[in-house]
Amino acid sequence: xxxxxxxxxxxxxxxxxxxxxxxxxxxxxxxxxxxxxxxxxxxxxxxxxxxxxxxxxxxxxxxxxxxxxxxxxxxxxxxxxxxxxxxxxxxxxxxxxxxxxxxxxxxxxxxxxxxxxxxxxxxxxxxxxxxxxxxxxxxxxxxxxxxxxxxxxxxxxxxxxxxxxxxxxxxxxxxxxxxxxxxxxxxxxxxxxxxxxxxxxxxxxxxxxxxxxxxxxxxxxxxxxxxxxxxxxxxxxxxxxxxxxxxxxxxxxxxxxxxxxxxxxxxxxxxxxxxxxxxxxxxxxxxxxxxxxxxxxxxxxxxxxxxxxxxxxxxxxxxxxxxxxxxxxxxxxxxxxxxxxxxxxxxxxxxxxxxxxxxxxxxxxxxxxxxxxxxxxxxxxxxxxxxxxxxxxxxxxxxxxxxxxxxxxxxxxxxxxxxxxxxxxxxxxxxxxxxxxxxxxxxxxxxxxxxxxxxxxxxxxxxxxxxxxxxxxxxxxxxxxxxxxxxxxxxxxxxxxx
Numbered sequence: 001x002x003x004x005x006x007x008x009x010x011x012x013x014x015x016x017x018x019x020x021x022x023x024x025x026x027x028x029x030x031x032x033x034x035x036x037x038x039x040x041x042x043x044x045x046x047x048x049x050x051x052x053x054x055x056x057x058x059x060x061x062x063x064x065x066x067x068x069x070x071x072x073x074x075x076x077x078x079x080x081x082x083x084x085x086x087x088x089x090x091x092x093x094x095x096x097x098x099x100x101x102x103x104x105x106x107x108x109x110x111x112x113x114x115x116x117x118x119x120x121x122x123x124x125x126x127x128x129x130x131x132x133x134x135x136x137x138x139x140x141x142x143x144x145x146x147x148x149x150x151x152x153x154x155x156x157x158x159x160x161x162x163x164x165x166x167x168x169x170x171x172x173x174x175x176x177x178x179x180x181x182x183x184x185x186x187x188x189x190x191x192x193x194x195x196x197x198x199x200x201x202x203x204x205x206x207x208x209x210x211x212x213x214x215x216x217x218x219x220x221x222x223x224x225x226x227x228x229x230x231x232x233x234x235x236x237x238x239x240x241x242x243x244x245x246x247x248x249x250x251x252x253x254x255x256x257x258x259x260x261x262x263x264x265x266x267x268x269x270x271x272x273x274x275x276x277x278x279x280x281x282x283x284x285x286x287x288x289x290x291x292x293x294x295x296x297x298x299x300x301x302x303x304x305x306x307x308x309x310x311x312x313x314x315x316x317x318x319x320x321x322x323x324x325x326x327x328x329x330x331x332x333x334x335x336x337x338x339x340x341x342x343x344x345x346x347x348x349x350x351x352x353x354x355x356x357x358x359x360x361x362x363x364x365x366x367x368x369x370x371x372x373x374x375x376x377x378x379x380x381x382x383x384x385x386x387x388x389x390x391x392x393x394x395x396x397x398x399x400x401x402x403x404x405x406x407x408x409x410x411x412x413x414x415x416x417x418x419x420x421x422x423x424x425x426x427x428x429x430x431x432x433x434x435x436x437x438x439x440x441x442x443x444x445x446x447x448x449x450x451x452x453x454x455x456x457x458x459x460x461x462x463x464x465x466x467x468x469x470x471x472x473x474x475x476x477x478x479x480x481x482x483x484x485x486x487x488x489x490x491x492x493x494x495x496x497x498x
């Protein structure tokens with residue numbers, strides 16, 4: 001009789017546990033939107049720096065191409081170095097009333113806005129401008145890391161359900177692409193007059209319109225983007241609740257950061273995914289950073305570049321739901337291949353046929369690949385973390401390591417590529433502040449927009465072939481983790497009774 005009562009209690013407890021887990025996993029539409037809005041300002045700022053910082057340093061701040069390459073490379077490299085450092089401190093952070101990750105994001109935002117504004121301010125002296133921009137770019141990279149690493153890791157603390165996390169990631173990517181669109185729109189529409197050739201005669205002279213006006217419009221754009229950052233962070237703080245996950249058995253033994261780092265670096269799926277998207281990210285970064293220069297000096301599209309950029313991003317925003325449906329229907333790995341391959345023929349088409357009609361066709365098509373390159377890695381990383389959790393059930397609280405080192409590797413590689421690409425322009429004979437550039441510069445820009453990104457994308461996709469987490473593996477991991485959660489909650493209940 002007692003055994004029967006115990007069995008009935010266990011059945012009842014399992015039913016209650018499953019109901020509680022379902023409630024715990026479910027995210028409201030408001031939570032998803034607030035989470036997504038929190039990621040938008042980082043992309044607003046990143047879009048502005050990706051598309052315009054290089055040409056701003058060369059033509060408005062008027063530092064030479066070698067110094068500009070050093071600012072871009074050292075700044076990106078410094079940002080990459082800070083990623084694992086911030087990840088380490090996050091793993092050591094204690095839970096507070098507002099969570100473990102939220103204090104990082106809220107605390108760094110005001111300082112981030114100030115550093116971003118001064119990045120677009122031209123100091124009154126000319127000799128030390130290289131140090132000025134290097135210092136503020138490194139500070140900006142440090143603070144954006146303090147925001148982005150905890151924000152990325154927050155995905156794992158929204159819900160324990162893969163479907164809910166994928167849905168939140170889709171909302172996030174849609175909003176981040178919108179943020180990229182807003183950043184390009186604000187920066188592009190405000191500062192477009194600073195980079196047009198319509199005021200230039202046919203021969204090569206310095207820009208005749210006022211340099212002070214160019215400085216003012218860049219500061220105006222920086223002020224607007226800073227305001228967007230503050231508002232969006234406040235919305236996220238008010239609308240998102242950070243939750244711990246009872247996925248693993250309780251243990252008194254705490255795994256140290258270095259031991260957890262070694263475990264993560266030995267996890268095959270993580271290394272494969274990171275290596276693949278490292279090359280793909282470098283390709284997208286090369287296109288982003290050199291696109292305005294290409295339109296201005298190599299394609300005679302300076303009157304249209306800001307609208308072409310907006311067309312790419314609008315296409316990306318519209319296609320995010322398409323890729324979310326596609327990955328659910330055919331799997332994430334298939335979606336990554338189909339989406340990212342799409343950009344290669346169209347970038348080559350723009351290089352060989354640089355006219356307005358082709359440019360807009362390429363922009364619409366490229367937007368599909370940009371959306372896929374943004375959505376896929378952040379949708380696949382939680383699956384890698386789940387796979388790691390299943391293989392290492394006693395290693396808890398190290399989710400930030402996955403995100404910090406993923407950003408570290410991709411950012412470091414992007415920094416090297418940006419620095420090298422700007423150095424290539426220096427060696428080709430880039431003339432700072434000039435209306436037209438010599439033929440070697442034009443040829444170099446075509447390589448940086450066409451052949452180089454295609455080579456990086458092909459390399460990344462070849463590595464992605466070896467990514468082992470198929471849809472079957474992902475679903476198996478989901479079932480196993482749900483069983484672990486149920487067992488842990490039941491064990492906790494039984495410990496309380498005893």
